[in-house]
Amino acid sequence: MAPRLDWLALHRQHSNTFASWIHRQFHYEYAGQPLPDWQREFAEGQDNGDWKCLIALDHDELLGGAALAKADLTHRPDLGPWLACVFITPEARGKGLAxxxxxxxxxxxxxxxEKRIYLHTQDQSAYYARRGWVVLERFQAWEKDQWLMARDL
Structure with a gap:
């Protein structure tokens, strides 16, 4: 049976786990934010709409997720909403879950x-381009090249 998708707000027991995966995967973005602070912000984001997260579940096992974020890039507060926090567990990758x-x-x-959605990535621009996202600009952040991309809805 294919994993089901549901909103994290309905499965709060997975919030801290998913937040910790994101904190570890994108550690350069959270260098100044301790894990417990991010976990609290992320959990609150399920209610206030800052980090509305869709998760993939196999029965009750968390396999990954993605968030609809109000803001995800400090230097571009004019843009939004954002696709953010895309993460699939290594064992669940390669099956189209992302x-x-x-x-x-x-x-x-x-x-x-919304008419348009944005994302930023440092190593997945080709993946997103194949799925209809277009590059708006390249920029430097966290000592790496980043891609700012958008998709019309």
Missing amino acids: ERLIEGICAQAKANG
């Missing part, structure tokens, strides 16, 4: 009346 989650986030943004 794509399902990304499409779910885009569908939610569209349902919210």
